[in-house]
Amino acid sequence: MSETVVATRTFTEKLEAARDASITLAACNAALKNAALEAIALAVVDNADRIIPANQLDLANGRENGLSVGLQDRLRLDEKRLASLAEAVRLVATLVDPVGESVRGKTLPNGLQLSQVRVPFGVIGVIYEARPNVTIDIAALALKSGNAAVLRGGSAAENTNRVLVDLIQGALASVGLPRDAVQTVDEFGRDGARQLMQARGLVDVLIPRGSADLINTVVNESKVPVIETGAGVVHVFLDESADESWAVDIVQNSKVQRPSVCNALETLLVHEGSAARLLPAVLGELRASGVTIHADERTRAIFADAVPATEDDWSTEYMSLDLSVRVVDGLDQAIEHIRRYSTHHTESIITNDLGNAERFLAEVDSAVVMVNASTRFTDGGEFGFGAEVGISTQKLHARGPMGLSELTSTKWIVRGSGQVRP
Numbered sequence: 001m002s003e004t005v006v007a008t009r010t011f012t013e014k015l016e017a018a019r020d021a022s023i024t025l026a027a028c029n030a031a032l033k034n035a036a037l038e039a040i041a042l043a044v045v046d047n048a049d050r051i052i053p054a055n056q057l058d059l060a061n062g063r064e065n066g067l068s069v070g071l072q073d074r075l076r077l078d079e080k081r082l083a084s085l086a087e088a089v090r091l092v093a094t095l096v097d098p099v100g101e102s103v104r105g106k107t108l109p110n111g112l113q114l115s116q117v118r119v120p121f122g123v124i125g126v127i128y129e130a131r132p133n134v135t136i137d138i139a140a141l142a143l144k145s146g147n148a149a150v151l152r153g154g155s156a157a158e159n160t161n162r163v164l165v166d167l168i169q170g171a172l173a174s175v176g177l178p179r180d181a182v183q184t185v186d187e188f189g190r191d192g193a194r195q196l197m198q199a200r201g202l203v204d205v206l207i208p209r210g211s212a213d214l215i216n217t218v219v220n221e222s223k224v225p226v227i228e229t230g231a232g233v234v235h236v237f238l239d240e241s242a243d244e245s246w247a248v249d250i251v252q253n254s255k256v257q258r259p260s261v262c263n264a265l266e267t268l269l270v271h272e273g274s275a276a277r278l279l280p281a282v283l284g285e286l287r288a289s290g291v292t293i294h295a296d297e298r299t300r301a302i303f304a305d306a307v308p309a310t311e312d313d314w315s316t317e318y319m320s321l322d323l324s325v326r327v328v329d330g331l332d333q334a335i336e337h338i339r340r341y342s343t344h345h346t347e348s349i350i351t352n353d354l355g356n357a358e359r360f361l362a363e364v365d366s367a368v369v370m371v372n373a374s375t376r377f378t379d380g381g382e383f384g385f386g387a388e389v390g391i392s393t394q395k396l397h398a399r400g401p402m403g404l405s406e407l408t409s410t411k412w413i414v415r416g417s418g419q420v421r422p
Helices: 003-007 011-026 030-046 048-064 069-075 079-094 132-144 155-174 186-198 212-221 244-256 272-288 297-302 311-315 331-341 354-363
Strands: 102-107 113-120 123-128 148-152 182-184 205-209 234-238 265-271 292-295 322-328 346-350 368-371 408-415
Touching: 011 113, 011 123, 011 148, 011 182, 011 186, 030 048, 030 079, 030 132, 030 155, 048 069, 048 079, 048 155, 069 155, 079 132, 123 132, 123 186, 123 212, 132 148, 132 155, 132 182, 148 186, 155 182, 155 186, 186 212, 205 212, 234 244, 234 272, 234 331, 244 265, 244 272, 244 346, 265 272, 265 331, 272 292, 272 297, 272 322, 292 297, 297 322, 311 322, 311 331, 322 331, 331 354, 346 354, 354 368
Parallel strands: 123 148, 123 205, 148 182, 234 265, 234 346, 265 322, 292 322, 346 368
Antiparallel strands: 102 113, 113 408
């Protein structure tokens, strides 16, 4: 089918084509899907000369339109990031194909053999903004799990995504898979996102990735079942027994290593018993890296190079070199603060007290809870998933980084030998 014909299809026709492609993918063996993934990885690396200029155009448009520094960082692709994307795609190819995996099974007293197996969702819709890496990540994970993907990538990355989707479709066709297995509906603009949210029956599940406003809009307005990926108001708590070198390194890495992403630290809580010992070194290192400290009164009494924190700071996902800091009475108040302001993404405690570590793990209700580790490890790649669809902060179906198995449902297989129910 020529590109001219594809471009003139209606929204519904595109979704129907995705549905047809999903049927083909569901029957594909792992070898064919892996061949498609290798073709995508090669296309990403070999076509940097097409991708990067398109991305530079999006970045220039973003700067002109006032796109935040954090979103510009998420939007940016360079040769190093493209190489990392290709590597992630190849890692997905090495993972075990989840389709057909037996979850559980048994033989009933009447001889019926039951087994619950993983199956693809079918058609996955994704709405995201200023994240062209998601285009590659979703395509790779959807293909390996036997799903078709329909993408609405937003105007901020439209030039980059147009090139990426074209490359993905070319890679699919090169191994004999339908181009319609990965599609974009960006040409329909905002109305495309609205139609995607209303496409119950054609789209099996919808995944939003982006700002809290975007996510809330999709959750509230979609008729299609939604897997919610939440914003990241992420906390680290420095307990009274926290090791100073660990505290400095972990807080620095959690905040500064890449401040624009959802697993970056946004609020630091410090036990009053360790504040005088830890804050000068921890916050001094942060300030040297250009971090603006938004601090409560007790913190400013110890570290003067800070601005007063407001109530809004405690619930802000900065996505920048800004950090809220509060001194708390102890573990109970730290947990209470997290319960009030957290988006249930990632929280970490730095401690040498085993009892406090176990209490923190048990009582903090977030998708990922850590002890003595950087929050930046909350990531599908770091968890060994190759890539991730997103980080789910809800409790139904999937929670935390979502990889291949999170893009499958299950069905029951029943094998009998003439049994009837009495």
